[in-house]
Amino acid sequence: xxxxxxxxxxxxxxxFPRNPLCIFLSDFxxxxxxxxxxxxxxxxxxxxxxxxxxxxxxxxxDTAFIGQIGPVELAAVGVSIALFNQxxxxxxxxxxxxxxxxxxxxxxxxxxxxxxxxxKECIETGINNTKEETQELIPEINKDSLPDESKxxxxxxxxxxxxxxxxxxxxxxxxxxIGAILGLLQxxxxxxxxxxxxxxxxxxxxxxxxxPAQRYxxxxxxxxxxxxxxxxxxxxxxxxxxxxxxxxxxxxGDATNIILDPIFIFVFRLGVTxxxxxxxxxxxxxxxxxxxxxxxQVDIFNLSTKHLQFSRFMKNGFLLLMRVIAVTFCVTLSASxxxxxxxxxxxxxxxxxxxxxxxxLLADGFAVAGQAILASAxxxxxxxxxxxxxxxxxxxxxxxxxxxxxILGAGLHFGARLFTKDDKxxxxxxxxxxxxAGTQPINALAFVFDGVNFGASDFGYAAASLVMVAIxxxxxxxxLSSTHGFIGLWFGLTIYMSLxxxxxxxxxxxxxxxxxxxxx
Numbered sequence: 051x052x053x054x055x056x057x058x059x060x061x062x063x064x065x066f067p068r069n070p071l072c073i074f075l076s077d078f079x080x081x082x083x084x085x086x087x088x089x090x091x092x093x094x095x096x097x098x099x100x101x102x103x104x105x106x107x108x109x110x111x112d113t114a115f116i117g118q119i120g121p122v123e124l125a126a127v128g129v130s131i132a133l134f135n136q137x138x139x140x141x142x143x144x145x146x147x148x149x150x151x152x153x154x155x156x157x158x159x160x161x162x163x164x165x166x167x168x169x170k171e172c173i174e175t176g177i178n179n180t181k182e183e184t185q186e187l188i189p190e191i192n193k194d195s196l197p198d199e200s201k202x203x204x205x206x207x208x209x210x211x212x213x214x215x216x217x218x219x220x221x222x223x224x225x226x227x228i229g230a231i232l233g234l235l236q237x238x239x240x241x242x243x244x245x246x247x248x249x250x251x252x253x254x255x256x257x258x259x260x261x262p263a264q265r266y267x268x269x270x271x272x273x274x275x276x277x278x279x280x281x282x283x284x285x286x287x288x289x290x291x292x293x294x295x296x297x298x299x300x301x302x303g304d305a306t307n308i309i310l311d312p313i314f315i316f317v318f319r320l321g322v323t324x325x326x327x328x329x330x331x332x333x334x335x336x337x338x339x340x341x342x343x344x345x346x347q348v349d350i351f352n353l354s355t356k357h358l359q360f361s362r363f364m365k366n367g368f369l370l371l372m373r374v375i376a377v378t379f380c381v382t383l384s385a386s387x388x389x390x391x392x393x394x395x396x397x398x399x400x401x402x403x404x405x406x407x408x409x410x411l412l413a414d415g416f417a418v419a420g421q422a423i424l425a426s427a428x429x430x431x432x433x434x435x436x437x438x439x440x441x442x443x444x445x446x447x448x449x450x451x452x453x454x455x456x457i458l459g460a461g462l463h464f465g466a467r468l469f470t471k472d473d474k475x476x477x478x479x480x481x482x483x484x485x486x487a488g489t490q491p492i493n494a495l496a497f498v499f500d501g502v503n504f505g506a507s508d509f510g511y512a513a514a515s516l517v518m519v520a521i522x523x524x525x526x527x528x529x530l531s532s533t534h535g536f537i538g539l540w541f542g543l544t545i546y547m548s549l550x551x552x553x554x555x556x557x558x559x560x561x562x563x564x565x566x567x568x569x570x
Contacts, residue, residue, distance in 0.1 A: 074445070087438060103412075104301055116322065118316075122259055122262065126322065130270065141232045144369075152289065153286050158425070160218065221363075228363060270329055291426075302335065315328075370509055372517060399478075420443035421501040436506075436567075455488060481537055489548075503554065516550065520546075523545060527539065
């Protein structure tokens with residue numbers, strides 16, 4: 051299939067090899083068109099977005115059950131979950147992002163090799179058929195020279211075996227091994243340091259929260275290997291452009307957690323211990339489903355050192371680790387600065403921040419689709435398709451951003467009362483509302499640019515650019531919050547997301563790095 055079939059219009063007024071910035075405007079009227087490219091993006095993005103939103107919904111239900119035990123247990127579990135998620139995030143984001151890109155590249159290259167082999171077999175078959183037809187016309191044929199039936203049957207059988215041969219994807223095996231090791235290390239770290247970590251989070255030795263918080267964190271940490279393995283496996287499926295299988299596994303796992311929660315918490319009267327046990331069991335169930343499905347498609351037991359290519363994973367993983375630290379520090383600093391303004395300011399900021407960040411899950415669906423398709427296109431050196439894909443997902447992200455801005459602008463003013471009844475907090479939420487709603491197009495573009503950069507395997511630029519963005523943003527956050535308080539924080543966060551989107555524009559707009567083909 052030609053590249054033009056994937057939504058790239060040769061007659062578009064924007065000739066992006068001459069003007070790279072036109073990639074953002076190329077064929078914009080077809081942004082919602084369900085052509086080949088549009089259908090592929092939808093097929094990947096929709097299940098990915100649903101899977102990403104399934105976990106927060108399950109966590110809300112989980113929290114509702116725990117809240118029935120008592121306020122102390124609810125607060126204790128809240129601190130433990132925040133701590134577990136922060137430690138997990140450091141490993142999860144680099145592992146999943148790298149796995150998706152590497153698997154997509156290797157799968158694309160493997161497909162090309164198989165296509166070439168198929169062409170060779172067709173040519174050889176055609177030559178053999180021609181020889182057989184010629185021999186039938188010659189009465190002096192030598193029957194002894196023909197292969198016997200057993201040889202023919204054996205040949206057919208070998209062809210059938212090769213047709214169902216599992217894919218050989220080195221990055222899949224590498225990701226699973228790294229995920230298992232990181233999961234075990236995370237479990238050991240959290241269990242052995244639970245008390246000092248909780249103390250660092252503000253749960254002191256004489257706090258009534260310490261006992262249930264430590265118990266919940268230690269038990270939940272036993273599920274860390276399953277969490278890391280599941281997400282590594284999801285990265286493999288994303289590389290195959292299959293986000294439906296992870297969605298099914300996620301829904302089954304979360305549904306199991308929701309069913310087991312009331313049984314363990316109330317029927318068996320295990321309290322927070324029951325909540326943690328239900329969560330761990332659901333994570334291992336999800337992990338088992340994903341591994342079972344993956345083993346049916348990929349040979350994951352090819353474990354030679356040359357095959358696994360750990361150095362490639364570690365190099366790019368370190369780059370993305372720096373990026374994750376930069377992102378986490380900016381968000382954590384903003385929350386810390388809000389807390390210094392007082393409890394009312396912190397309460398309003400937390401509501402606005404959670405809504406502000408939650409909408410990113412929808413944009414991440416387009417980011418996942420863009421990453422998988424772009425990685426495959428770059429591996430095949432199909433640069434027209436790469437340009438068309440980048441153009442389409444960025445345009446879809448922009449449309450999504452404006453849609454979210456309208457919805458939040460109209461709904462958050464009334465929905466804020468679901469979070470609090472305090473008039474002072476509601477007043478500050480009203481001040482933050484224009485920022486939360488107005489920055490949605492910028493946020494959506496910034497998150498989709500992540501997928502575009504990772505799809506191009508531009509991990510070095512993604513890390514270095516965001517570290518620079520973080521340095522500038524931290525200075526802006528500190529300065530603006532000290533002079534303008536609550537509203538200054540949101541000005542600082544707006545600058546932060548605007549700079550994230552800007553560095554994405556810069557890379558493609560200047561046609562540098564992997565996008566240098568746009569200048570040809």
